[in-house]
Amino acid sequence: MKFKSLLVSLIILLSMSAYAEEPDTSPHFKLNGALRFNYNFSDWKEGSKDRGGDFGYDVLFFRLRGKYNKILLDADYRFYSKDFGGAMLKYGWIGYQFDDKNQVQLGLTRVPFGIQPFAAHNFLFQMSYYVGLEDDSDMGIKYLYTGRHWDFALAFFKNADELLFSSDAET
Numbered sequence: 786m787k788f789k790s791l792l793v794s795l796i797i798l799l800s801m802s803a804y805a806e807e808p809d810t811s812p813h814f815k816l817n818g819a820l821r822f823n824y825n826f827s828d829w830k831e832g833s834k835d836r837g838g839d840f841g842y843d844v845l846f847f848r849l850r851g852k853y854n855k856i857l858l859d860a861d862y863r864f865y866s867k868d869f870g871g872a873m874l875k876y877g878w879i880g881y882q883f884d885d886k887n888q889v890q891l892g893l894t895r896v897p898f899g900i901q902p903f904a905a906h907n908f909l910f911q912m913s914y915y916v917g918l919e920d921d922s923d924m925g926i927k928y929l930y931t932g933r934h935w936d937f938a939l940a941f942f943k944n945a946d947e948l949l950f951s952s953d954a955e956t
Contacts, residue, residue, distance in 0.1 A: 810854055818847040842866055846875075855882045857890075876922040888929045896921040897929075897938035 826838030833839060844865050851858035860877035878892030898918055913919045925942035 812851060812853040814849065814851040814858075816847065816849050818845070820845045844869075852882075856880070857882055857888070859890075878927075886931050888931075890927045890929070891925075893922050893924055894927045894940070896923055896942065897927060897940055 821843040822840060823843045824838055824840045825833070827833040844863055846861060846863040848861045849858065857880035858878075859880070861875040862872070862877070863875055864872045874893055876893050876895055878890040878894045880888055880890040882888050898921070911919070923942040924944055925940055927938055927940035929938050930936065
C-alpha cells in the first residue's frame with residue numbers, strides 16, 4: 786500500500802511539472818504620462834491682483850517603459866511651453882538585463898552622480914540640482930550593479946545630452 790501511494794504521488798508530481806507554465810516571453814510595455822497646469826497668484830504684483838492670478842499650461846509628458854526577454858527600454862518625452870524650452874527628450878535608452886544584478890544602458894541615460902534620483906523633496910530644489918549634479922541625463926553607456934548591500938554604476942558619456950549635427954553647429 787505504501788508503495789502504491791508513493792508511486793501515485795510521484796506520477797502526480799511528474800505530471801504537474803510536465804504541465805508547468807513556461808515563462809512569459811512576450812513583450813511588455815507600459816505607457817503613462819501627465820498633463821499639468823499651474824495657477825499663480827502674486828499678491829505683490831498689481832497686474833496679477835487685478836486679474837485674480839494666472840492659470841496656464843505647464844507640461845504634457847509621456848513615459849514609455851518596455852521589456853522583451855532581457856532587452857529593456859525606458860524613455861521620457863516632455864512638451865513644455867515654448868518659453869520654457871519646448872519639446873525635449875528627458876531621457877531615453879535601450880538596455881540589456883544580464884541577470885537580476887547586472888544591467889547595461891545605452892543612450893540618453895541618467896548621470897550616476899549624487900543622491901539618485903533627487904536629493905530635494907520639496908518645491909525648492911537643493912544646490913546640487915541647480916549646478917547640474919542632480920536629475921541630469923547625458924548621451925553614453927552605463928553599467929549598473931545592484932547587490933544585496935551595495936549598488937554602483939559605471940558610465941562613460943562622450944558628450945552632453947544635446948548635440949547639433951549641422952555644418953553651422955559649434956559642437
